[in-house]
Amino acid sequence: MKNKTHENRISIRLLPAAVLVLLAAVFLLSGCGRHRNEIQPESISYSLYFLNSSMDGLEPRPYTPDVSDADTEGLILEFMAQIKQAPQEKDLNPLLPEDCKILDYSLDNGALTLNCSSAYSSMESSRELLTRAGIVRTFLQIDGIDCVQITIEGSSLKNASGSEVGFMTNNSFVENAGKTINSYKSVTMTLYFADETGTMLKQETRTVYYSTNEPLERAVIEELIKGPEQDGDYAVLPATTDILSVLTQDNVCYVNFDSSVSNSVLNLKAELPFYAIVNSLADTCETRKVQFTIDGKSDILYRNTVDLSEPFSRNADLIENNSDDPASVSGQSLLSG
Structure with a gap:
């Protein structure tokens, strides 16, 4: 009897320990399972740009920055320092000249201003444009920065024509996707967008830096696809429009779209998108005629109305308030064909 009681006492004492071991094992297993299934936030990929x-x-x-993706100020300061660093590869050069510094910065509602020393002005225009593009691309990688402005000792940066550059985004630098960034040129484009009725064209002027990797004509059409910037102007091409190719020969521009251009739901007069392109190319690139194709075919009646088999010429009659249009006054307005 005594032995039996002793055995029971041992069992009672051991049971809590066994339960604790079992619970600990379950906890560890569940913890490991939770770790395996936990979705880790994706880290952002960054690049530094060099000449x-x-x-x-x-x-x-x-x-790979030393600070976290969420540390906006830390990333700005780190990129400011890295822009000045000599790259490890001997055939690369830093964006800024050795004697040029970023003195300070300010960030206001996503608009970043980088204030550089006066040595920034000593750069040749070709290098300055590339430096500017590299700086803008570098800092726009930071979450919370929407546009970048460069000032020199507190004064606005001006381009070669003397105009203030102002705030820039990635859209300020047009380049052909898939090609290495080469050199940029500044061009003032005369673009045409739809009025509120969808029957007339309204003129809009903007300055764009485009890559010399692509023809200017393509850059113009890409700006039209991006849409208008002025209030009261409306898009003439869907944002999903895909340009297959753009080729110019003897002042005739050959534009080949994919079939998505036929699926436009924009409420426009059928021929308006084509004349928006033609007029924009004529005024910006001095293009005389434009031949359109869709998936390489020109024997198409777009929306059962617009014949694409013949080239289009500039049409000033579709321009709102065209009495001030020089082509209209000189009688150069032509219809397609």
Whole structure:
């Protein structure tokens, strides 16, 4: 009897320990399972930009910051320091000249202003444009920064024509996707968008930096696809429009769209998108005629109305308030064909 009681006492004492071990094992297993299934936030990929050996192009290189993606101020300061650093590759050059510094910065509602020393002005225009593009692309990678402005000792940066550059985004630098960034040129484009009725064209002027990797004519059409910037102007091409190719020969521009252009739901007069392109190319690139194709075919009656088999010429009659249009006054307005 005594032994039996002792055995029971041992069992009672051991049971809590066994339960604790079992619970600990369950906890560890559940904890490991939770760790395996936990969705980790994706880290952002960053690049630093450098000038190539011939100083006529930009070269991106992967970069891992020391601070977290959420540390906006830390990323700004780190990128400011890295822009000045000499790259590890001998055939690359830093964006800023050795004697140029970013003195300070300010960030206001997503608008970043970088204030540079006076040495920034000593750069040749070709290098300055590339440096500007590299700086803008660098800082726009930071979450919370929507546009970038460069000032010199507190004064606005001006381009070669003397106009203030102002705030820039990635859209300020047009380039052909898939090609290495080469050199940029500044061009003032005369673009045409729809009025509120969808029957007339309204003129809009904007200055764009485009890559010389692509023809200017393509850059013009890409700006039309981006849409208008002025109030009261409306898009003439869907944002999903895909340009297959743009080729110019003997002042005739050959534009080939994919079939998505036929699926436009924009409430426009059928021929308006085509004349928006033609007039924009004529005024910006001095293009005389434009031949349109869709998936390489021109024997198409767009919306059962617009014949694409013949080239289009500039049409000033569709321009709102065209009495001030020089082509209209000189009698150069032509219909398609």
